[in-house]
Amino acid sequence: MNETLKNKLTFRQGAIAAWPICLGYFPIGLALGVLAQKAGLPWWAVAMMSVMVFAGSAQFICVAMIAAGASTPAIILTTFVVNLRHVLMSSALAVYLQGVDRKFLALYSYGVTDESFAVNLTKFREGNWGRWQALIVNHLANSVWIIATTGGALIGQFVPQGALGVDYALTGMFICLLVFQLQGRIYVITGLLAAGLSTLWYLLIPGDSYIVGASMSAATIGYLLKRHYRRSK
Amino acid sequence: MTFNDYLFLCGGMGLVTYLPRALPLLYLAHRKMPQWLIDWLSLIPVAILSALIAPSLFTDAATRSFAFGKLELLVAIPTLIFSLKTRSLGGTVLVGMLLYWLGGMI
Numbered sequence: 001m002n003e004t005l006k007n008k009l010t011f012r013q014g015a016i017a018a019w020p021i022c023l024g025y026f027p028i029g030l031a032l033g034v035l036a037q038k039a040g041l042p043w044w045a046v047a048m049m050s051v052m053v054f055a056g057s058a059q060f061i062c063v064a065m066i067a068a069g070a071s072t073p074a075i076i077l078t079t080f081v082v083n084l085r086h087v088l089m090s091s092a093l094a095v096y097l098q099g100v101d102r103k104f105l106a107l108y109s110y111g112v113t114d115e116s117f118a119v120n121l122t123k124f125r126e127g128n129w130g131r132w133q134a135l136i137v138n139h140l141a142n143s144v145w146i147i148a149t150t151g152g153a154l155i156g157q158f159v160p161q162g163a164l165g166v167d168y169a170l171t172g173m174f175i176c177l178l179v180f181q182l183q184g185r186i187y188v189i190t191g192l193l194a195a196g197l198s199t200l201w202y203l204l205i206p207g208d209s210y211i212v213g214a215s216m217s218a219a220t221i222g223y224l225l226k227r228h229y230r231r232s233k
Numbered sequence: 234m235t236f237n238d239y240l241f242l243c244g245g246m247g248l249v250t251y252l253p254r255a256l257p258l259l260y261l262a263h264r265k266m267p268q269w270l271i272d273w274l275s276l277i278p279v280a281i282l283s284a285l286i287a288p289s290l291f292t293d294a295a296t297r298s299f300a301f302g303k304l305e306l307l308v309a310i311p312t313l314i315f316s317l318k319t320r321s322l323g324g325t326v327l328v329g330m331l332l333y334w335l336g337g338m339i
Binding site for chain 2: 024045179191
C-alpha cells in the first residue's frame with residue numbers, strides 16, 4: 001500500500017513537470033505528421049520514426065530531405081550532426097545521475113531531448129527530484145510525441161493551425177526555464193553571451209552548428225571569467 | 234520506399250541519435266568528474282537555452298536574416314517579466330500562449 005502510494009506520487013510529480021512539454025509537443029507533432037503525409041510518408045513510417053528516433057528537429061529535416069529526394073545515408077549523417085548537441089545535455093545531466101546503474105541510464109538516455117533536459121535539469125538543481133520522476137517526464141513527453149506525430153499523419157489536415165497560441169508553448173517554457181537558471185551574475189552574462197553568439201552564428205554560418213557552437217563558446221567564456229574573478233579576489 | 238527501407242532509415246537515424254545521448258551519461262556517471270568540468274557544465278544549461286531561443290526571436294527562419302520586432306520577440310518581453318516576477322512555469326507558458334494568440338489576431 002505504502003509502495004503504491006509512493007509510486008503514485010512519483011508519477012504525479014513527473015506528470016506535473018511534464019505537462020508544458022506535452023502541451024508544446026502536440027501542435028509541433030501534428031504539424032510534423034501533416035508535412036510527412038504530404039511528403040508521401042505512410043502513417044506507420046511516421047510512428048516508427050517517432051519511436052525509434054524521438055528527435056523533433058531531426059525528424060522535420062528528415063521529412064524535408066525525403067521530399068527533396070535525398071539519399072538515406074545523407075539523411076542519417078544530417079541527423080547525426082543535428083543531434084550532436086545532446087552530448088552536452090547528457091554530460092550536464094551526468095552531474096546529477098552519479099553512480100546510477102547502467103540499465104537505467106541506457107533507458108533514460110533514449111528520452112533526452114532539448115525539452116526534457118531543460119525541465120529535468122532545472123528540477124534536479126532545485127533538489128527534491130529523483131531519477132524516476134525524471135524518467136517519467138521523458139516517457140510522457142515521448143508518448144505524446146508519438147501520438148501527436150502519428151495523429152498528424154492520419155488526421156492532421158483537419159486540425160486548424162495556430163489555435164490558442166499553442167505554437168508558443170515551448171518558447172514560453174524555455175523562457176521560464178532560462179529564468180530559473182539565472183542564479184548569479186555569471187549565469188546572466190553567459191546567457192547574454194550565448195544569445196548574441198547564437199544569433200550571429202545562425203546568421204553567418206549555414207546549418208545547425210549554432211546551438212552547440214554558441215553554447216560551448218559562451219559557457220567557456222563564462223567559466224574563464226568566473227575563474228579569473230575568483231583568482232583576482 | 235518499402236517497409237524495409239523505412240526500417241533501415243529509422244534504425245540508422247535512431248542509432249546516431251541515441252549514441253550521443255547515451256555515451257556521455259554512461260561514461261561520466263561512473264567517473265569522478267574534475268571540478269573544472271562540473272563548473273563548466275553548470276553553465277551549459279543557461280547557454281543552451283539562450284542559444285535555442287535567441288535566433289527564433291531575432292531572426293527570420295525562412296530567409297535566415299536579422300529581423301527585429303517579430304511577434305515572438307514582442308511576446309517574449311512580457312513573458313520574461315512575468316516569469317521573473319512569479320517564477321511559475323505553468324503560468325509563464327499560459328501567459329506566453331495567450332499573448333501570442335492575441336498578438337496574432339491584431
